[in-house]
Amino acid sequence: MRGIVKRFGDLVANDGVDFTLASGTIHALLGENGAGKTTLMRILYGLALPDAGEILVDGRRVEIRSPSDAIAAGIGMVTQHFSLVAPMTVAENVALGDEGGFRLDRRGARAKVVKASERVGIAVRPDARVATLSVGEQQRVEIVKALSRDCRVLILDEPTAVLVPQQVEALFNALRRLRDQGLAVVFISHKLREVTAISDEVTVLRRGRVEGTVTTRTTDERELGRMMVGRPMTGVARDDERVPGEVVLRVERLSVADGSALPAVRDISLEVRSGEILGVAGVSGNGQTELVEVLSGMRVPSAGTVVVGNVDVTGQPPARVTAAGVGRIPEDRHASVVRDLSVAYNLVLEDLDAYRRGPVLDEGRIRRTAHDLIDRFDIRAGPADLVGTLSGGNVQKVLLARVLARRPKLLVVAQPTQGLDVGATEYVRGQLLAQRGAGAAVLLVSEELEELLALADRLAVMYEGTIVGEFDRAEVDVDRLGLLMAGIRAGG
Amino acid sequence: MPLRFQQRAAPPAAFAVTLPLAAIATTFLLTAAIVVAAGESPFRAYQEFLLRPLSSEFRILEVLVSSTPILFTGAAVAIAFRAGYWNIGAEGQLLSGAIAAAWLGRQVDGWPPVASLPLLVVGGALAGAAWALPPALMRVRFGIDEVVTTLLLNPVALLMVGGLLNGPWRDPVTRFPESPRIAPAAEFPQLVDRSRLHFGFLLALAVLAVGWFVTTRTATGLRLRAVGLSPHAARFAGIRIERTLLGAALASGGIAGIAGVSEVAGIQFRLTEGISSGFGYTGIVVATLGALSMIGVAFAAFFLGLVNVGAGSASRVLDVPSQLGEVITATLLLVTVALLVLRRYRVVRVGSP
Numbered sequence: 001m002r003g004i005v006k007r008f009g010d011l012v013a014n015d016g017v018d019f020t021l022a023s024g025t026i027h028a029l030l031g032e033n034g035a036g037k038t039t040l041m042r043i044l045y046g047l048a049l050p051d052a053g054e055i056l057v058d059g060r061r062v063e064i065r066s067p068s069d070a071i072a073a074g075i076g077m078v079t080q081h082f083s084l085v086a087p088m089t090v091a092e093n094v095a096l097g098d099e100g101g102f103r104l105d106r107r108g109a110r111a112k113v114v115k116a117s118e119r120v121g122i123a124v125r126p127d128a129r130v131a132t133l134s135v136g137e138q139q140r141v142e143i144v145k146a147l148s149r150d151c152r153v154l155i156l157d158e159p160t161a162v163l164v165p166q167q168v169e170a171l172f173n174a175l176r177r178l179r180d181q182g183l184a185v186v187f188i189s190h191k192l193r194e195v196t197a198i199s200d201e202v203t204v205l206r207r208g209r210v211e212g213t214v215t216t217r218t219t220d221e222r223e224l225g226r227m228m229v230g231r232p233m234t235g236v237a238r239d240d241e242r243v244p245g246e247v248v249l250r251v252e253r254l255s256v257a258d259g260s261a262l263p264a265v266r267d268i269s270l271e272v273r274s275g276e277i278l279g280v281a282g283v284s285g286n287g288q289t290e291l292v293e294v295l296s297g298m299r300v301p302s303a304g305t306v307v308v309g310n311v312d313v314t315g316q317p318p319a320r321v322t323a324a325g326v327g328r329i330p331e332d333r334h335a336s337v338v339r340d341l342s343v344a345y346n347l348v349l350e351d352l353d354a355y356r357r358g359p360v361l362d363e364g365r366i367r368r369t370a371h372d373l374i375d376r377f378d379i380r381a382g383p384a385d386l387v388g389t390l391s392g393g394n395v396q397k398v399l400l401a402r403v404l405a406r407r408p409k410l411l412v413v414a415q416p417t418q419g420l421d422v423g424a425t426e427y428v429r430g431q432l433l434a435q436r437g438a439g440a441a442v443l444l445v446s447e448e449l450e451e452l453l454a455l456a457d458r459l460a461v462m463y464e465g466t467i468v469g470e471f472d473r474a475e476v477d478v479d480r481l482g483l484l485m486a487g488i489r490a491g492g
Numbered sequence: 493m494p495l496r497f498q499q500r501a502a503p504p505a506a507f508a509v510t511l512p513l514a515a516i517a518t519t520f521l522l523t524a525a526i527v528v529a530a531g532e533s534p535f536r537a538y539q540e541f542l543l544r545p546l547s548s549e550f551r552i553l554e555v556l557v558s559s560t561p562i563l564f565t566g567a568a569v570a571i572a573f574r575a576g577y578w579n580i581g582a583e584g585q586l587l588s589g590a591i592a593a594a595w596l597g598r599q600v601d602g603w604p605p606v607a608s609l610p611l612l613v614v615g616g617a618l619a620g621a622a623w624a625l626p627p628a629l630m631r632v633r634f635g636i637d638e639v640v641t642t643l644l645l646n647p648v649a650l651l652m653v654g655g656l657l658n659g660p661w662r663d664p665v666t667r668f669p670e671s672p673r674i675a676p677a678a679e680f681p682q683l684v685d686r687s688r689l690h691f692g693f694l695l696a697l698a699v700l701a702v703g704w705f706v707t708t709r710t711a712t713g714l715r716l717r718a719v720g721l722s723p724h725a726a727r728f729a730g731i732r733i734e735r736t737l738l739g740a741a742l743a744s745g746g747i748a749g750i751a752g753v754s755e756v757a758g759i760q761f762r763l764t765e766g767i768s769s770g771f772g773y774t775g776i777v778v779a780t781l782g783a784l785s786m787i788g789v790a791f792a793a794f795f796l797g798l799v800n801v802g803a804g805s806a807s808r809v810l811d812v813p814s815q816l817g818e819v820i821t822a823t824l825l826l827v828t829v830a831l832l833v834l835r836r837y838r839v840v841r842v843g844s845p
Contacts, residue, residue, distance in 0.1 A: 296728070297730075298727070298728065317730070317732065318727060318728055318729065318730040319730030319731075319732070321730075322730055328728075330728065335722070335724050335725060336724070336725050336728045336729075337722075337725055338717075338718045338721045338722045338725045338726065338729075339721070339722065339725075340721045340722075341714075341717065341718060341721060345714060345718075349714075349718060349725075349726075349729040349731075350729045350730055352711045352714065352715065352731075353711065355711070356710070356711040359710045359711060359712060360709055360710055360711075361709060361710060361711050361713075361714060
């Protein structure tokens, strides 16, 4: 793959990526969430079309416009979400993907399943109904399905996410077997330990660009971790005078059970003081999203309390939470504005009761407020523009303006600069520091270590729903932080 | 050079005018085939459909009479849809309001109209809202899809009407399955001599005006729109979605209930099995065609009233079946829905890179 570029709106998911894959190797694609790993492989498998760049197979340029093009070129992919028809048998699922005739060749399909499962060295029963199989078994069916189409390249997107350790070992053995048969395997992951355990080569992606390609034998987890998250920025404009105020947010023994076996958040306690930024680090999917949802009033916790100032807001709806002085900058910024309403309406939506006379909206005051906030927060849009037409950076500024206009005591901020360009990123970070300076308490959840190191006074690391480590700014050890994020406690 | 659909950021403002016109033109092109199959010239047929109803004062008034119930139901559906509450049950809510009107209409004998008419209207609105309440509660409490529940209550309401008319309410004199005539005090006044146009038409316009004011000018209306456009963002901003949905559902049911009152007290003066010829369902067409705005609903209802009157005269004058009106209405709905989707796209040429 040469010079692959893919944009989603103003987010550049892949920015001139070169990726070379040799047969008979397991090649890991490593990077944080949103680094562009999956996008790159979706392009290779024809699930997404690149805006620029070319794909060469055996030195020849190929056009891959759909998965069937990819399959024809010998490429197979097991996506994170399986594409199996649950009520059908394994053999029927394999036959489904076959090109050609109207007749269903059950016997042929069954033979293919048997042959492919022998190749991988894992047993798959061709007549088992997919619905009765465990997730691990379904993954094997997906692999068998790809192999039965004679693929030479097998892409696995975060295959271990759904597996328990023993299954991971079985999968790794199968992958090694396939490699020894000459297959090229792409292993997408953000888990350092697995990458070093299974791969022959590693390509590290960061913010849509290739950070480097290395031979696994010549490197280690620490080195890869540094490549993945980048070094902390230097020379950040931030006065280091600590003004530790009173406690604004107190979270005690908070748990969130979401019905699955493992609670998303387990027994978390933390405090944030006025004039302080607490950074929450962690690889995505370790409970940060749920924690922020609880603090935002969007989710009811299963246990524990959340107190802001001296108001208990545990399990309260968003209106009560904001009334208690909480400003929220959500992770999913586009879903948190009403895209088909104007900038002005979105700016006042949290505080509508302040903008009406009787039942009637005070349009004049709404417009004045909007103009004022647009000026103050440098939003590049008019009050009447629909928010859906704004860039990601400007949507973020709308949310910031809406929140900061109410002078919150506590800011709950999640992934505030994800997908933003450099200018908008700096602006948002500057605003957060200004809030800290003005005495607000800030809880900042980010997957970007660089950002946390630049802004936070204290850092807490989340892994599998708990806080596995807390650091003061002065004593942060980047290497140890990275290992904690990857779930390795004794590291460093 | 292959063509591809590409999503556009926002549909151009001019579409508000051009889209309905394009929908109407496309519909007539599509239905022309049916007219030809019936052995008539499409040109003459459409002249009959669109121009003849406007050719005399009486016919124009008939168009207004014909639009009255669907002005109500169109507004009812539009308000619910605006909130993202898919009320398909305006038909049942209308019938519920009609039952209430037929009963109240016999209790108010000798009352002054200033007392009896408001009672009838409020009673019908409450009956319509009551019919809308169970599905709404099931939706906000248990997340049960209101499309199914509101729709399924329609035949229940119709069977209830049939049960009443073939049982306790059967006209004792004629033995027809019709309720006895309501008291004179319960009859809506006529607006024009020797025409069927009645007070219900003004009431419908008033409902539309209030609906327009609430949806476009009040904080409640903004909340309603926000919930309909993005429930997640609305909830995030602190809007209580359940309350908004419940309010929209009840308002919608209430307005549909008034449509029932208007048909009983303004046209039939009794409850009949055919009190609604699918006005609740036509309301969905009207609301969609009017892009869920109250002004749009007004235009759409008048247009469908026109087609309805036109279909009647066309079947008399020309050799086309009277169902052609319904065919045109249904085709218009399909075309409108298709265009509403398509307006979010533009066609671009893609060459191989």
